[in-house]
Amino acid sequence: MKEKTWVQDINTGFYDFRFEEDESLMFESGITPRIINEIADEKGDIDWMRAFRLKSLEIYNKTPMVDWGPSIEGLDMSRIVTYIRPKTRMRTNWEDVPDEVKDTFERLGIPQAERESLAGVGAQYDSELVYHNVRKEVAEQGVVYTDLESAMHDPRYEYIIKSHFMKLVPPTDHKFAALHGAVWSGGSFVYVPKGVHVDIPLQSYFRLNAKGAGQFEHTLIIVDEGAYLHFIEGCSAPKYYEASLHAGCVELYVRKNATLRYSTIENWSKNMYNLNTKRAIVEEGGKIEWVSGSFGSHVSYLYPMSILHGEGARSEFTGITFAGEGQDLDTGTKVVHAAPNTSSYVNTRSISKSGGVNTFRSSVQINENAHGSKSSVSCESLMLDSISRSDTIPAMDIRTNQADVGHEAKIGRISDDVVFYLMSRGMSEEDARALIVRGFADNVSKELPLEYAVEMNNLIGIEMKGSVG
Template identity: 75%
Template sequence: MADEVKKTQVEDIDRSFYDFRYEVNASFQTDAGLTPEIVKQISEEKNDPEWMREFRLKSLEIYNRTPLPNWGPALDGLNMDGIVTYVRPNTEMQAKWADVPDDIKNTFERLGIPEAERASLAGVGAQYDSEVVYHNVKKEVLEQGVVYTDLESALKSDHAERIREHFMHLVPPTDHKFAALHGAVWSGGSYVYVPAGVSVEIPLQSYFRLNAPGAGQFEHTLIIVEEGAYLHFIEGCSAPKYNVANLHAGCVEIFVGKNARVRYSTIENWSKNMYNLNTKRAVCEAGGTIEWVSGSFGSHTSCLYPMSVLKGEGARMEFTGITFAGNGQDLDTGAQVIHAAPNTSSHIVTKSIAKDGGVSNFRSAVAVTRDAKNSKSAVSCESLMLDERSRSDTIPVMDIACDRVDVGHEAKIGRISEEAVYYLMSRGLTEEDARALIVGGFAEPIAKELPLEYAVEMNNLIHLEMQGSIG
């Protein structure tokens, strides 16, 4: 994290921190399930332009004819007929927290968002169920020509044409079943535009909160960063626990211009009834850099493999990720990269932790096209299993069509060394603290890449997860 940024604070995290919930107080919500009528209803409710309405209906067709993926975690618990795809919170989007209704404002207060905004963010967007309820950007940032708003407002602005040219071009609805679903029922999310040469020194942050039970959240984030510009975008997600399945099928598309740099940090801390089937993709023009920092802790099931397309010569990607799967969780995460131009480079470093029967699998896909000579790719994945019941696998795929490249893969799977535990105990630490310290140390190289409040949160989470783990 940049030094000039004032550190924010997150106090006192435990699971109850996220588990509060308010009565659903929606101004409109669709029936459960998915029909053309429901999609039309959403489109009408959102006052879509005509092309978007058609796009939604076409996506629905694709959704209906596309089978579920035949690989990865089981999705049996997800009954689409039971998912409410659109829940409009009972408010318009506000630019002042004071104008946000109390139950919603209190939610974000408890999550520390307004405080973080005051301390260290250039702009904040907050989504509650299907719609963005708060959006505000610092004046200095706006004066540089930066646009940061919800996608619906942007669609009605002079950016409409630009959105039409980019929206779901990187992740088309034909990509997979949940991309099609997203195309049909997407709602909320963010639109960010950074003009050429502008460096947004302080991060922008969007926070997604799903409050309604049995609902889906399908926010769309579209980020366009022009030549030579810089942006750090942070995304946080959480939800209270319900005993029916919730679904998150968001989509993130990032366009990195020539010699531009984008850093995208995200912490997913959904409750353990959530299916998190999120699709993220970036394309980098010549000399552009995309940096992903990704932490996955929550959800019942996750499939998350951000892809970077290195389209221009000399484009770079870095991916730093950590996944922590506990009891009942199946977290399938990883990263994908396509080297499509000469002298491109990718560097993927991930750590995964599994405990209490949790499953944490890492998938990587590295493709190098014929044109990508002198490209480099390094993948390193380390797993730590905290007990006999937990599982962790590494599934690397490489597709190399060019012989002048340097591609490396390294995987390490291990357990906590009992000798290390004894060593720390001989210095006075309890067994629980000793184990938590070792796990925290394992995660540290990733934690230091996270925005500080998330690093603190991750550390607290590790300690929380380690409590009572000594049998």
């Protein structure tokens, strides 16, 4: 059989297995004070949190829908179910997790990855974490890694949560931040004490199984002075015909001379509206390293933001976005240089095919006091056919003349000359194209955690190869 060079879509069938919904508790759809109160009751919220939710709902109702990016008309908020409790409580022993949930994560390779290369794992299924575990030696270093609800109910951490939760991303930030404040559920709380170097990564995995639902997990990480952490989050969902919504929130506090590497591999199904907000504040001499791979979702608005708050703070953003048929992915990053001698480095790649749309949006702001700061933004886009789109929208706001700022954008197609060169050395056309795409993605994909880099290479291979030969 002759192989096709192009296929319609990335084969994400791998993620499409699903189990019948048999949740013990599924709230009705829509967002009303009654539903918010039900969520607060269900979760046993402390009063301040219940008040926070209701206040957020008010803000949500007052805030207009976003109207500046890809269309989200297909998202009918009155039909989104905001809370689904899986049929299990959180476990710390994998064997105790119910079979169908366990099977889901087994297929995604989660416990296996934990055994091999992770210091701790959290697995969220719909609205709640179903499994959470951290290695003993890591816990003994004083590292806290737990779900946010447990932490909030723990007198040792309640104050920390209260003083950090949605302080970086307030509900007034935008409509979906307000929604998040009202209906958030699940997610992780991580605290790394001063000077502690966590040698192997922690990972959270988010799986949205129910249809027509939303996932609103909240991740709060504090890396204290001089500490180091690598945190990985992975996301996937099976495909349904009804729209789903992901409006998570990530708040990262990187203290003096600390380093946090935050890697995300997002492979939501193609019916997902991914309206996620991520923000980091970095103190003196600290560093945030974002690594972001976006492959899934129908529509994404995703711009992890770094606030370089202390002198000499640094941020690095490395991202790759792959948009196929029916995908409109609006991604990028924001940096605010709010202290002297801060630096930011942005390096992204995007690939679009089969009518997919990629928009790269970046915003770099250098405040008046941020003299001696440096920023370098580089984005490259590759379009694999003539029906796909790629746009670059860089914004810069430089308020001091003592800053060094660079921006570079390239948009291109696969060069016929390069394909011919490779073919003249015996490589088939499909292999040549796959090699070029891999090469294009290479300096980003090598930043991804190994198993994801391998997976991405395989995705590109499948993509370019067409029907399996």
